[in-house]
Structures are given as C-alpha cells and as structure tokens.
Amino acid sequence: MKPVSQVAGRMVPLPQADVDTDQIIPKQFLTRTERTGYGQYLFYDWATTEDGQPSSDFFINDPSRKGAKVLIAGRNFGCGSSREHAVWAIQDWGFDAVIAPSFGDIFRNNSMNVGLLTIELPDELVSQLLDLAQDPATEIRIDLENQLVQAGDFAVEFEFDREPKERLLKGLDPIGMTLQQDAAISAYEAKRPAWR
Numbered sequence: 001m002k003p004v005s006q007v008a009g010r011m012v013p014l015p016q017a018d019v020d021t022d023q024i025i026p027k028q029f030l031t032r033t034e035r036t037g038y039g040q041y042l043f044y045d046w047a048t049t050e051d052g053q054p055s056s057d058f059f060i061n062d063p064s065r066k067g068a069k070v071l072i073a074g075r076n077f078g079c080g081s082s083r084e085h086a087v088w089a090i091q092d093w094g095f096d097a098v099i100a101p102s103f104g105d106i107f108r109n110n111s112m113n114v115g116l117l118t119i120e121l122p123d124e125l126v127s128q129l130l131d132l133a134q135d136p137a138t139e140i141r142i143d144l145e146n147q148l149v150q151a152g153d154f155a156v157e158f159e160f161d162r163e164p165k166e167r168l169l170k171g172l173d174p175i176g177m178t179l180q181q182d183a184a185i186s187a188y189e190a191k192r193p194a195w196r
Contacts, residue, residue: 009069020080078107
C-alpha cells in the first residue's frame, strides 16, 4: 500500500445518510478477487437507468466530476455488509479520501487496510463541505500529518487515532506491520525445537 500523507483535488458531494456497501457496489459485481476493475460499478444502481444506460443526473456520469479525489458523504457511510469490494470500487474510481460525519466500522477498517483515508467531521462541517462541493471546480486539501482539512476559506482540524495514522503515513497494511517484526520472528523460530 502506498503511503498517505496528503490528499488534494476536487470534491464530489453525496449528501445521503446510511449509504451501505450494497449501494456502493451491488452484489452482482463481486465475482472476482482482484482489487482493480471495480470503479466502473461504483454506485451502479444509482448511476444507471433501469435499461442499463448511464443516468445523466448522477455524478459518476458528469464529465466535470471526473478526476475528483475526495467524496463528501452523509452520516453512517459504508454501513452494511463487510465487503472489501466497496472500498476497492471507491479507490478504483479515483477517490483517495471520504469525509463523512460517521462510517460503518467494518468499512472504516477495510479502508485503513488499503489506504483509503476516512475523515470524520461533525455534521455541520460536513454540510459546509457539501455546499462547497456543489461547484465541481472547488479544491480541497487533506493533510493527515497535521490533521487539517482546507477548502478555500474553510479550514478545520480533525481527530485521527495515532496507530492508524502512523500506518497510513508509512504505507503499512496489517501484513506490512507484521513484516516489520521479521527479524524478531525469525530469531524466535530459530530457537524453537526442531520437532515443532
């Protein structure tokens, strides 16, 4: 996983609460185990009409939203089932961060494990960002090291747990964390009796 220290770019507003992982990526697209190729199915049921055509009023089909890096969402984003594919789809579409008042616990953990930054801010601050994000040209900058979000005149500090912050800054997933102890693990294994 690549280190995450700053995310900068344009925003996309998704002012809905309780967006679950089934809405982020529907079940019919979960037949593969690769982490790529899911971006085209992000919010598929909202982004397409009943006959499978692109819906003109959803951001994924809006050319002015292409290349956006930060999704601004409503409360309890990523609730529901534990599918990692939801995080993969968000990343594969191009987002590097999601800001919301709260997240589903499993979604937040899955995000940390693959380097998708999830920032929690109070409802009123997310509402301000949703308003700012209505303009597709508005830029936002998230500084994880200093725990700061800036967009124009908007600037606010955010809380972030120390251990996940260090992992993201160093680009370490759980396997990477374990491999940091490789020498100690090897030394321990070398001391074990041969019959074990």
